[in-house]
Amino acid sequence: MTRLTGGALRLTVYIGENDTWHHKPLYAEIVHRAHAAGLAGASVFRGIEGFGASSRIHTSRLLSLSEDLPVAVVIVDTETRVREFLPQLDELVTEGLVTLDDCEVIRYVGREANQDIAGTKGKKSL
Numbered sequence: 001m002t003r004l005t006g007g008a009l010r011l012t013v014y015i016g017e018n019d020t021w022h023h024k025p026l027y028a029e030i031v032h033r034a035h036a037a038g039l040a041g042a043s044v045f046r047g048i049e050g051f052g053a054s055s056r057i058h059t060s061r062l063l064s065l066s067e068d069l070p071v072a073v074v075i076v077d078t079e080t081r082v083r084e085f086l087p088q089l090d091e092l093v094t095e096g097l098v099t100l101d102d103c104e105v106i107r108y109v110g111r112e113a114n115q116d117i118a119g120t121k122g123k124k125s126l
Contacts, residue, residue, distance in 0.1 A: 015096040
């Protein structure tokens with residue numbers, strides 16, 4: 001299990017939901033590469049409305065024809081590990097925005113390997 005506390009770096013990649021890499025969603029490729037690189041974690045957040053460099057508004061409102069909603073991929077790890085991952089983003093992200101922010105990790109705890117997700121969530125074994 002990866003342990004992470006204290007100072008860290010947050011990498012956020014803003015892309016479109018329909019952006020692809022070799023016929024797969026780009027956000028999925030970024031998450032899989034972050035996992036393969038051993039980064040502490042990655043999450044994908046789907047936006048309900050936004051615009052970027054093209055100035056075209058993308059929205060989830062019912063009357064809108066746009067389905068290419070904004071997506072943010074957020075990765076947090078040590079500064080060294082995040083910066084080592086950046087060359088992979090240079091290859092993957094041709095349109096979008098990539099930001100880096102200093103942050104502080106207060107708590108980062110994963111499930112124990114022997115925990116059953118459905119039956120023992122939050123309970124300690126005797």
